[in-house]
Structures are given as structure tokens and as C-alpha cells.
Amino acid sequence: QAVSVLKGHDSKQPVDVDADRIEVQDRQDRAVFSGNVKVRQGNLAIDAARLRVAYRNASGQGLEILRIDADGGVQVRSPSESARGDYGIYDLNSRIITLIGSVSLNRGDTQVRGQRLVMDLNTGRSTLDGGNVASPDGGRVSGRFVVPQRSGD
């Protein structure tokens, strides 16, 4: 089942963030989180060592989060899969999560590894690519796929 539970995920839902330290720089419309940061939005969870949230606070329309940048062992989890990478970018407007740097995606028993993972929350589909030739393991993608047993398990 290649479609994620996150299909049609509403990025406008409230976001809860826990961290050891939160520094809000209201003038730059930015907040920096550091120290086992945990982000929860609906059934999407992002954990990382550091995280920056860029938001827009136009008077009248209320607050809107534009983008979340995470780095330091980024983990993106949902009920149907979990992915890991060195850097993560969650673009709330286009509803796309991108993971970069020694990425691995686990869905059920299947695990694929590569350099870049793009999770499209609109379609619920994830595409993984090995990056370019210069990246580790030569831009190749590797994966371990488990074929369900024939005998009707």
C-alpha cells in the first residue's frame, strides 16, 4: 500500500512543539527550537535536534506557519511509515516534506535508502532518489522489499 496515511494532511492544523529550549524572535517572524525537539501536527510527527519555524503574522488573517526546517537526526513518523534523514524541510503551503542526507524510509517491512525523499502530503506518495552521482553510494537507491508469502498469509 504505497499511499501514506498522511494523504490530504491538513497543514493548517495546530502544531504542538516541545523542546529543551525555544527562542522566539517575533521581529523576524521566526522561532528556533533546540534540544530533542518534538513536533506534532495531527498524525504527523517530526523529531529533530534543532528546528526553525518561519511564520507569517499578518494582522487580520491570524498566524500562518510557512515552513519548518529541521536538522540533526530528523525523523518523520506517521501511522503508516517512518523516515529518517540528516535534514528535513516541511513546506506547509505546498504540503511537501523533503528529507535530505542518508535518508531511509520504512513502510511496513519494506525499507528503502537513498539521499533524498520527497513526501507529498497531497497525494500521500513518497519518492526517493539517490541524489546525484557525487552523493554517497553513487546516487543509487537501495531497498529491501518483502514479498508477502504466497500461501495467503
Place this chain on the structure above:
Amino acid sequence: MATRPARELTARQQSALPGTGYHKMVGTAKWLLPTLAGVVGVAMLAWPVMGGHDFSFVLAKDRVAIASERLKIAQAVYRGEDRRGQPFVISAGSAVQQTSRDPVVKLQDMAARIQMRDGPAHIVAKSGLYDMESETVDVDGPVAVRAAGGYALNTRDVQIDLASRTAHSEGPVTGSMPLGTFSADRIAADIGERTVTLEGRARLHIVQNKVR
């Protein structure tokens, strides 16, 4: 001088002869007037003392009531300016300064108001120590902060530096700001730069598109 015979006395002299009315009048006056003077003199002297309650008091340095503090003000108001010349006002129900050497004033029911570019910030606390020299306020106990731009927080045990308009708390904080509602073990805020730093189990709940 030989005494003149009675017959040659003038009418006036005859009226003054012993036994005449005038003579008796002068005789009695001779003792009556001094006595009257004496009585009036004594009355004047005795009058204040006899006058029932005692007006006089004795100012003895050791028996006079001594105030324990150097300066005690009710409804005190302190005005000052931070480094950028923006005014701050500290008002208190009562302010006590122990000695003139010690610039620290103990405030009760304290309220500080700091002017900012986009409006005032109000800090309210039950009691606080205002150091007039370093322009800092130390509060132990609950503190409430309301600032323009949608900041409202409650914390405890705060030190406020009015000159640099920064504050940090030792105690836990809960509150709300434009980005959302939050809580943490400690908070540090630079009111001028509008940065808020939450430390220790910091939690932030961001609600989007809530039109304020």
C-alpha cells in the same frame, strides 16, 4: 522751716488735712494699690500652671519616637528612562527605603510600565525590590506581564533590568504570545527586541489562522 499756722492754709491744703475724705482715700490707697499689684503679679505667674492640662512638653532625644526606615512613601511613583530614552514608570502601594546608603527600595503592590515602540508593557507583582542605582527590580513571588502586541504571561521570581529592558525568571512560566500559547521552566525576554526564550521542558502550542 517753721510750721505755718493753720489759718494761712489755702482751700486746697485745708481739704487735705487729716480727717478729710481725701486724706482717708489716700490712706487706704496707700496699702490697697500695692496689694492689688501683688495679687495680679501672682495671678499672672500662676495662671499657666493652674490652667488644668499641661501644655508644656519636654523634648528628650532618647524618648522621642524613632522611625525604623529612612524613607517611607505611600503611593510611590518612580520615573526613569531606559538606555534608548524610552520612559518607564514604577508605581507601588508603598515603598520603603531602609537607609539612604542603600539604594534598594522595597515595594509593595508594585506595577511597572515600560513604554515600547508599539505600546506599553505592564509588569505587576505583589512585592519587589527596586534598586535605583542599577535600575533593576527583583521580584520574588508571582509576576504578571502584559505587553502590547499580544503578549501575556504569568511567571514567578523575576529579575527585571529596566535599563536594557530585559527580564528573566527563575520560576516556571505560562503565557501566550502572537505565535501561540506556551509554558516552560524558565523564561528570558528582551522586551525591546521582542525576543522570548523559553528554557526547560518548553512547550509551544501554535494555532494557525485564528483571526485575532
